[in-house]
């Protein structure tokens with residue numbers, strides 16, 4: 244039986260089945276199609292060709308060392324002025340103490356990103372990484388978005404490559420994918436006009452890749468961007484990944500779509516963007532990413548922003564990684580995320596097993612630490 248209900252998808256399906264790359268127009272057809280069954284099937288095909296039944300997760304901890312930030316991104320509800328009562332700002336010693344407060348045996352990844360603090364000196368940052376590595380030698384520190392790296396370059400008056408090199412020498416393991424937002428100028432001017440430019444964001448990731456550091460890439464969607472602008476964002480990432488793979492033998496681990504959380508930010512207040520993304524838009528976006536970003540090892544379903552129920556469904560839509568247990572998250576929750584603050588390891592295993600997949604516990608480098616085959620068929 245031929246399940247295809249959109250004839251425009253026939254040549255695209257052939258290409259995906261043959262493992263061939265899609266061009267921009269074909270990517271747009273995937274975004275526009277109403278034949279969501281076929282979109283799901285093709286994304287699942289690509290995901291299965293790469294990873295079989297495996298779905299990855301990490302036992303992790305999140306820490307935002309300060310929420311003080313001068314940048315003023317219009318989607319952000321996390322940033323605070325330093326005189327506000329809700330502002331916080333940890334010294335390197337306090338960062339270590341905060342990690343101690345959240346630490347659980349088995350946690351391997353510490354993911355940190357924060358505001359652009361107006362007063363900290365450059366020395367604060369490598370000192371913090373060093374202090375963490377000394378106190379918790381088994382924790383892999385994945386920290387500092389490309390936007391933060393650019394900020395550190397400005398305050399230290401060092402080129403971004405040197406900033407990365409020195410942070411790596413202090414013990415930085417990998418970089419998260421934040422700060423990418425939407426690369427297209429039209430949108431960037433309205434949502435993040437004082438933040439790192441698209442070209443610089445890409446350059447910084449390229450530099451990290453040249454140092455052998457693996458990074459991630461995000462895309463903040465569901466606000467004022469068009470579907471073309473989403474695909475343009477993915478296209479620029481695909482180009483950079485080609486380059487990094489050719490020149491440095493590796494680059495991005497994962498692409499992570501971030502669903503816009505609409506509360507308490509000026510984008511919501513000034514442009515009336517007060518709605519959460521819809522479930523089908525989230526799934527469609529993940530599926531297009533899985534098919535279009537054919538050189539990315541993983542597409543991440545981020546349960547904090549789309550909820551754990553939809554994240555479980557997304558395992559049929561191209562997702563091969565569901566991030567981590569986290570312990571405490573503040574950026575999305577400040578903007579209205581309705582998910583819990585953390586998940587247990589057991590909860591993540593159950594979510595994956597009950598979707599008929601094989602849970603794989605990984606670390607920040609994607610080393611496989613354990614697998615959890617289901618003992619019996621799940622009834623619920």
Ligand code: V47
Nearest residue numbers: 318319419420421422459461463501502503504578
């Ligand atoms: O950089 C801020 C985004 C990012 C909102 O690399 C918002 O593994 C939606 O980068 N609605 C931080 N998004 C989170 C992030 C991330 C998350 C999960 C995994 C990884 C990874 C990285 O969150 C920020 C910004 O792009 N953001 N406010 C909001 N209202």
